Amino acid sequence: ADYDAIIEQMIARGQAYYCWCTPEELEAMREEQKRLGLPQRYNGKYRDGGEPVPGGTPAVRFKNPLEGSVSWHDKVRGVVTVNNSELDDWVIRRSDGAPTYNFCVVVDDAAAKVSLVIRGEDHVSNTPKQINLYRALGYDVPEFAHVPMILGDDGKRLSxxxxxxxxxxxxxxxxxxxxxxxxxxxxxxxxxxxxxxxxxxxxxxxxxxxxxxxxxxxxxxxxxxxxxxxxxxxxxxxxxxxxxxxxxxxxxxxxxxxxxxxxxxxxxxxxxxxxxxxxxxxxxVAPTAFPADAAKKAFKGGETAHLLQDLQTRIAALADVNAETLHDA
Structure with missing residues (x-):
């Protein structure tokens, strides 16, 4: 898929926008939100436009709806509803030009006409973002099934x-x-x-x-x-x-x-x-010699050694050694 072409079309339609925030700005934003006890998410600084940063390279963010909610009937977990106010404008293309996982998986699955997405429950948080993107791009939204994690014998996630x-x-x-x-x-x-x-x-x-x-x-x-x-x-x-x-x-x-x-x-x-x-x-595998000291220890009492010597005598007396004659011996 031509991810860049799709992203540029989204920008032209007002569904995505350039974000010129530096990593330092984003970190400061998160620290301030953490200090105030607020959810740590992008604050929408460039959502409605803004001056480009000279010499900077922007990321591109999806303009997530501000109101309403996202609901889907998960085939494993039942009805799941997430308010759009809990989501932020997530990055669909990084500043280095690489499209992100949540963007690519939607475009690729739609192109492949995937009708049911089965994945681990650790992807539940990605689903509302992806559903909003499916709808923004005019794609059919597939069904989802988020299966539970597999744990090891110690109760921790299998690894x-x-x-x-x-x-x-x-x-x-x-x-x-x-x-x-x-x-x-x-x-x-x-x-x-x-x-x-x-x-x-x-x-x-x-x-x-x-x-x-x-x-x-x-x-x-x-x-x-x-x-x-x-x-x-x-x-x-x-x-x-x-x-x-x-x-x-x-x-x-x-x-x-x-x-x-x-x-x-x-x-x-x-x-x-x-x-x-x-x-x-x-x-x-050809038998190896048994160490004499170990043999004495293992055959303590003499009875085992006597039985083995008797068996050796019986085998040596066989005219023809095969499974049947060995069994009879």
Whole structure:
């Protein structure tokens, strides 16, 4: 979109204006308002015109309505109303020539014919500004749904300090795509008491209007439980191509045919594919000598050592070593 052309048209129509205030003036304005206990916002100094500052470069501000209010029916939060007197004439183009986020998102969404904006509740304060801009530009105002924040186990907003926050990070940790989708769709939404959803069921039952407005807590243990369910329900053939990269990450060269045979023996226990690869890696790694001192400590009493010596004798006596003869031994 040609943001500058749109802004110049708005200035010509009296919907926007040049603001020559310096950063120092704006800071002094905020400090004075703070001292007087007033809301900190632009005071409209250049709203009705004013002399340009020699050598200065102006920002451009949107001329927000002074009266009335902005209301919308949020699909998550219900009816939200904000008085225009609570808003100020916000910047749509900075003095360096860069258009601002709130301006660009309106122009871009209108050009893309976006009919529903779904975003975090931290954007609620942007919505009345954007609705006024939609109307000033003659655009259709889309519907809005502001979903609640996701909290970590400590009740604080989910962030990198809680661990992985990128979906690809969870893939690398060995979580299956259906498990991730199933868990995410249940954050702040429910369909009765049902916990497990196929993708077809998600498409059938999910409605943005049914999302709760209260914040959701990200429970890693529940995600692991869901992932274990999907691992159990998957076939070894389906798990194989997703499991092999985890052996490579461990530096283990794994034989596909052997992995395929081993998967059923680990499906019941592993909660992630990464865990499964770690538990299965011993199959492909040559045994190392056990330190004598550690062996004496571990095999205290002699009974364990006796059993191992007996097992060694039985294996050595086998004419053919395979799964069946080892089991019989």
């Amino acid at each position: 990198k300090r809680h661990g992985a926050t990128n979906v690809l990070d969870y893939r690398r940790e060995g979580y299956l795509p259906p498990a991730i989708l199933n868990y995410l769709v249940r954050l702040g939404w429910a369909h009765g008491d049902q916990e497990i959803f196929s993708i077809d069921e998600m498409l059938q039952f999910f409605r943005i209007d049914d999302v709760h407005s209260a914040a959701s807590t990200f429970n890693t243990e529940k995600l692991r439980w869901l992932n274990q369910h999907y691992i159990k329900e998957s076939t070894p053939q389906a798990l194989l191509p997703q499991l092999l990269p985890h052996f490579a990450a461990l530096g283990v060269t794994a034989d596909e045919a052997t992995v395929l045979r081993a998967i059923p023996h680990y499906q019941e226990r592993a909660k992630t594919l990464k865990e499964m690869a770690e538990h299965m890696a011993w199959i492909f």
